[in-house]
Amino acid sequence: MQLIDTFGRKINYLRLSVTDRCNMRCCYCMPESGVEKLGHEAILSYEELFLVAQSAVSLGIEKIRVTGGEPLVRKGIIEFLGRLAQIPGLKQLVLTTNGLQLQELAASLKQVGVQRLNISLDSLRPEVFAKITRRDELGGVLAGIEAAERQDLPIKINMVVMRGINDEEIIDFAGITREKNCSVRFIEYMPVIKDVNWQDLVVPGTEILERIAKHFDYTPVVKGELSGPAREYRIAGARGTIGVITALSGHFCQDCNRLRITASGKVKNCLFADNEFDLSPLLASGDPDAIRTALRALVEKKPAMHGLTESTAGHQAFTMARIGG
Ligand code: SAM
Numbered sequence: 001m002q003l004i005d006t007f008g009r010k011i012n013y014l015r016l017s018v019t020d021r022c023n024m025r026c027c028y029c030m031p032e033s034g035v036e037k038l039g040h041e042a043i044l045s046y047e048e049l050f051l052v053a054q055s056a057v058s059l060g061i062e063k064i065r066v067t068g069g070e071p072l073v074r075k076g077i078i079e080f081l082g083r084l085a086q087i088p089g090l091k092q093l094v095l096t097t098n099g100l101q102l103q104e105l106a107a108s109l110k111q112v113g114v115q116r117l118n119i120s121l122d123s124l125r126p127e128v129f130a131k132i133t134r135r136d137e138l139g140g141v142l143a144g145i146e147a148a149e150r151q152d153l154p155i156k157i158n159m160v161v162m163r164g165i166n167d168e169e170i171i172d173f174a175g176i177t178r179e180k181n182c183s184v185r186f187i188e189y190m191p192v193i194k195d196v197n198w199q200d201l202v203v204p205g206t207e208i209l210e211r212i213a214k215h216f217d218y219t220p221v222v223k224g225e226l227s228g229p230a231r232e233y234r235i236a237g238a239r240g241t242i243g244v245i246t247a248l249s250g251h252f253c254q255d256c257n258r259l260r261i262t263a264s265g266k267v268k269n270c271l272f273a274d275n276e277f278d279l280s281p282l283l284a285s286g287d288p289d290a291i292r293t294a295l296r297a298l299v300e301k302k303p304a305m306h307g308l309t310e311s312t313a314g315h316q317a318f319t320m321a322r323i324g325g
Contacts, residue, residue, distance in 0.1 A: 002060040003259075003295070005302040010257060012062040013226070016053060017263045017324035018077065019043065019069040024098050025134035026122070028160050028201075030319040031193055032134070038322075042264045046080045048283040052261055054087055055291040061259070063092040063226045065118075067324030069263065072101040078108045085113030092226055094118065096158075096325060100137055102144030110151040117148055118156045123166045124173070132165065155182040156243075161208060162189050162201045170203075174212045177240030185230050185243040190308070194317040202310055205231070205246035218242065229255065253305035259298070262323055269298050271323065272306035272315045 003011040020038050022029075044052075053064055064084060071077055072095075085093050092115055099119040102109075109117070121141055123129040129138040148155055159166070159173050173184050186208045191198040212218065218233040221241050229252040230243030246252070253270075260268040265280030277298055282290045307314045 001058065003299045005299050007254075007302075007304055009255070009302070010060070011259055011299050011302070012060055013065070013257045013259070014053065014056045014061045014063070015065045015067055015258060015260045015324050016049060017067050017069065017261065017322075018049060018071050018080070019074040019263050020322045021073055022068060022070040022098070022321050023073055023100055023135070024070065024137070026120075026160075027132055027134065028162065028189060029192070029321050031195075035319045035321065038264055044263060044265050044280065044283060046076060046083075048265065048280070049080065050083055051283055051286060051288065052265070052279065052291060053084055053090075055288050056259070056295060057087050057089045058288070059292055059295055062090065063094070064090060065094045065096055065324075067096040069321045069324070070098055070100070071095060072097050072105055078105065078112055081109065081114055082112035092116075096120070098133075099141040099144035099148075103140070103147045106144070106147040106151045106153060109148075110153050114153070116154040116156065118158055119145055119148070120158045120160075121145070122159050122162075123169055125169065128166055128169070132162075149180075149182075155180075157182060157184045158187055159184065160187045160189055161203045163203050165201070167203050170208055170211050171215050174216060174235065174242050177235060177242055178238045181239040183230075183232070183241045183243055185228075185245055187245045188248050190247050191313040192318055192320050194313055198313070199311055202248060204249040204310060205244040206249065208244055209233075212242065247306075248308055248310050251305060251308070256302075259295070259302075260323060267295070267298050268323060269302040270306055271325075272308050272313075273303055274316050 094116040095114050096118040122132045126138045130136040161167055177184050189201045216235040218235045221232040221234050230245045232241050232243040234241050266276035267279050268276050
């Protein structure tokens with residue numbers, strides 16, 4: 001079974017958000033005033049989340065990323081991940097996290113079958129880290145990364161690059177890959193919350209690569225199956241790789257293979273589409289055929305591309321914590 005949309009794209013990747021709650025308050029993700037939290041009754045139960053994951057895999061989804069909010073703050077997450085890992089036909093189970101709880105949880109994540117971690121880390125300087133995340137927790141995240149490394153969990157480090165905030169650290173982040181066998185990905189800042197003058201924050205992928213080229217020689221890397229949208233490179237002699245994700249300056253919509261489900265059961269067939277489909281009544285009814293029919297219909301309606309550029313953002317502002325990135 002395969003999910004193919006009307007533009008011939010094979011949809012095989014589900015991003016499943018398990019909570020809108022987060023123990024950080026990243027400035028690019030949510031406004032300083034915070035966001036209204038969903039009540040517990042609005043959040044899908046693990047049974048419902050499992051049902052949607054199972055239905056999606058039966059339709060041809062091969063990779064699931066569990067995300068949030070911060071997925072590791074939800075009680076029972078390890079057991080849930082263990083159940084997901086057992087779904088026949090699922091080839092990759094990966095997790096996006098801010099890394100704060102990895103010191104306690106890395107061993108369990110490995111044990112239940114999580115295959116890779118994407119860890120958000122936007123600065124190596126404590127004061128900049130605290131300014132971006134509104135939490136003074138750099139040490140905890142670095143210790144979490146080390147804990148994951150001790151478990152031999154493959155790691156991607158995601159840095160959202162923002163001009164005037166952390167762009168001076170691009171070279172330091174690229175340099176990490178010389179010592180560590182990890183992937184560091186530079187993510188173009190996206191105006192999800194649409195703060196004033198957001199255009200000033202965007203550092204286009206081409207500029208990021210030009211700046212790295214002034215310090216290091218690098219060559220393109222051939223990507224593997226089910227790898228993400230990053231263009232990837234290896235600095236000469238480096239153990240790890242660097243990547244650039246250019247959602248604005250060089251969108252990759254033509255290769256988009258994603259479907260997103262929020263923690264309250266809203267399906268988004270494009271990150272920047274304003275319309276969402278509420279799957280929760282079908283999940284509550286527990287009818288896998290109805291869920292599959294709905295997912296197929298949503299894939300058919302997947303738009304050709306988002307409307308975001310380096311200067312225009314036509315979507316309604318949202319917080320990424322609700323959707324999961
Ligand atoms: N709490 C987890 C974490 O920190 O990775 C998972 C959720 S977070 C919303 C998922 C990803 O979205 C992170 O890698 C984050 O950097 C990215 N993200 C959120 N807002 C963004 C923005 N405005 N531009 C680019 N990436 C963004």
